[in-house]
Amino acid sequence: MMSSDSPILRMSGVSKAFGGTQALDDVSFEVRRGEVHALLGENGAGKSTLMKIIIGLYRADAGKMTFDGKDIEVRSPAEALSVGISMIHQELNPEPYLTVAENIFLKREHTYGKSPFLNKNLTNQHTQEILDSFDFKVNPKSEMHTLTVAQMQMIEIIRAVSCNARLIIMDEPTSSLDVEETNRLFRTIKDLKAKGVSIIYISHRMEEIFQICDRVSVFRDGRYIATRDIDDVTRDDLILLMVGRQLTNIYPKVTVPIGDEIFRVQGLCGKGFQDISFSVRAGEILGFSGLVGSGRSETMRAVFGLDKYTSGKIYFKGKELKKMKPRNAIKMGMSMVTEDRKLYGLMLNRPIFENISLASLPEREPGVLINRKREQRVVEEVSKNLTVKASNLEADAFSLSGGNQQKVVLCKWILTEPRLLILDEPTRGVDVGAKAEIHRLMCEFAEKGMAILLISSELPEVMGMSDRILVYHEGRINHELTRNDILSGKETQETILNYAFGEVKTA
Numbered sequence: 001m002m003s004s005d006s007p008i009l010r011m012s013g014v015s016k017a018f019g020g021t022q023a024l025d026d027v028s029f030e031v032r033r034g035e036v037h038a039l040l041g042e043n044g045a046g047k048s049t050l051m052k053i054i055i056g057l058y059r060a061d062a063g064k065m066t067f068d069g070k071d072i073e074v075r076s077p078a079e080a081l082s083v084g085i086s087m088i089h090q091e092l093n094p095e096p097y098l099t100v101a102e103n104i105f106l107k108r109e110h111t112y113g114k115s116p117f118l119n120k121n122l123t124n125q126h127t128q129e130i131l132d133s134f135d136f137k138v139n140p141k142s143e144m145h146t147l148t149v150a151q152m153q154m155i156e157i158i159r160a161v162s163c164n165a166r167l168i169i170m171d172e173p174t175s176s177l178d179v180e181e182t183n184r185l186f187r188t189i190k191d192l193k194a195k196g197v198s199i200i201y202i203s204h205r206m207e208e209i210f211q212i213c214d215r216v217s218v219f220r221d222g223r224y225i226a227t228r229d230i231d232d233v234t235r236d237d238l239i240l241l242m243v244g245r246q247l248t249n250i251y252p253k254v255t256v257p258i259g260d261e262i263f264r265v266q267g268l269c270g271k272g273f274q275d276i277s278f279s280v281r282a283g284e285i286l287g288f289s290g291l292v293g294s295g296r297s298e299t300m301r302a303v304f305g306l307d308k309y310t311s312g313k314i315y316f317k318g319k320e321l322k323k324m325k326p327r328n329a330i331k332m333g334m335s336m337v338t339e340d341r342k343l344y345g346l347m348l349n350r351p352i353f354e355n356i357s358l359a360s361l362p363e364r365e366p367g368v369l370i371n372r373k374r375e376q377r378v379v380e381e382v383s384k385n386l387t388v389k390a391s392n393l394e395a396d397a398f399s400l401s402g403g404n405q406q407k408v409v410l411c412k413w414i415l416t417e418p419r420l421l422i423l424d425e426p427t428r429g430v431d432v433g434a435k436a437e438i439h440r441l442m443c444e445f446a447e448k449g450m451a452i453l454l455i456s457s458e459l460p461e462v463m464g465m466s467d468r469i470l471v472y473h474e475g476r477i478n479h480e481l482t483r484n485d486i487l488s489g490k491e492t493q494e495t496i497l498n499y500a501f502g503e504v505k506t507a
Contacts, residue, residue, distance in 0.1 A: 014063030043403025251464025268312030287466030
């Protein structure tokens with residue numbers, strides 16, 4: 001019998017190249033039985049590539065994989081599942097027009113005995129039992145496209161856990177979850193660990209690594225750097241291993257002159273939000289906090305014209321706007337980085353340079369023909385400023401890591417030179433080095449007089465970067481606080497969470 005310290009998974013000398021880009025270079029990595037093993041590294045470090053080799057999406061150019069004491073070569077995710085390995089991907093890819101139950105039991109369908117006919121009643125019944133065990137309130141018969149991003153994320157997690165795998169890979173599993181949902185996931189992870197299940201946990205949220213993991217391995221530029229017991233390292237130690245340099249300030253907020261009002265909404269109502277009123281001024285970063293589904297993103301989608309609102313007024317630079325549409329918003333000087341970059345932010349099967357230049361083309365290239373040299377020059381400059389890691393800008397956006405895809409979306413909107421920039425989860429799935437760069441850029445934009453609306457599920461980000469914060473609860477603004485309230489200690493993460501859960505501040 002193998003000990004609990006013996007590895008259930010060992011990868012030895014693994015290499016993988018895509019064209020001229022060496023994604024993995026002689027990497028070795030192992031996971032013990034019943035441990036939660038964190039895997040850290042900047043975007044493009046090779047983490048996701050190694051995981052896709054483990055589950056059979058990619059084939060390694062060199063190296064060996066040993067699972068449960070046997071040398072194996074996994075050729076497909078189905079084969080990985082058959083040996084006991086499942087993965088929750090960072091980029092959600094559900095079957096949108098199948099139900100929750102059908103997604104959870106996809107390729108494991110219940111039938112009537114040995115017949116080929118599906119037993120939907122039994123599938124729905126088993127799904128309800130699984131959902132109840134997670135205390136997750138979703139109808140098994142609901143189609144996936146009707147769910148929020150956070151709900152789809154939880155379904156992906158539930159599906160992976162329900163496969164009874166012995167090794168579960170979790171790639172940014174909490175990127176769309178609020179505090180309550182994250183705690184539910186952590187309880188599940190502890191239960192799995194107690195049952196001897198091993199978990200590879202990939203996350204850019206440092207506080208989660210120290211809360212849930214036993215050991216941590218670090219990759220950098222496609223190479224294995226080190227493995228440490230979590231009790232033997234600090235946050236600064238891990239950042240130094242990841243980026244090879246000290247990062248002194250991830251939230252470099254500076255005080256800038258606040259100018260005239262740029263944008264205002266009054267009594268805005270729509271699906272998921274009611275009676276929303278706020279304004280933002282030139283140079284100001286206005287943060288929005290609250291639980292996932294509290295109405296923050298829904299408000300911003302209506303403001304930008306992606307969704308309709310039922311009542312209320314919107315003003316941009318003093319002028320009332322009606323019948324909002326994204327095209328008109330962009331022309332007026334508004335830009336929005338949406339929460340779901342895959343669905344709304346990118347054309348995954350088009351080149352990176354086309355994705356970056358798309359939104360600004362009508363202004364930069366008003367004629368019939370596009371000046372490709374000028375377009376590529378502008379794109380190269382902005383992609384260099386945001387350190388987009390790609391083999392070349394002609395490659396499809398699909399080939400990028402999740403964090404680099406997010407940078408491409410940011411590049412696209414920066415080129416439109418907006419007066420109002422809406423950032424909905426701008427650092428979701430982005431490594432610590434890229435976070436610092438994005439935050440630095442936000443400060444630069446504010447210094448130039450841009451107004452910024454920042455929506456984030458990461459409280460340290462909202463608190464560290466905002467001049468004011470509005471806290472949502474069940475579709476309404478429950479509380480407003482200032483940067484001085486935070487710096488003075490009057491307001492803390494705990495008090496902001498209390499407002500998000502519905503507590504009303506008394507005088």
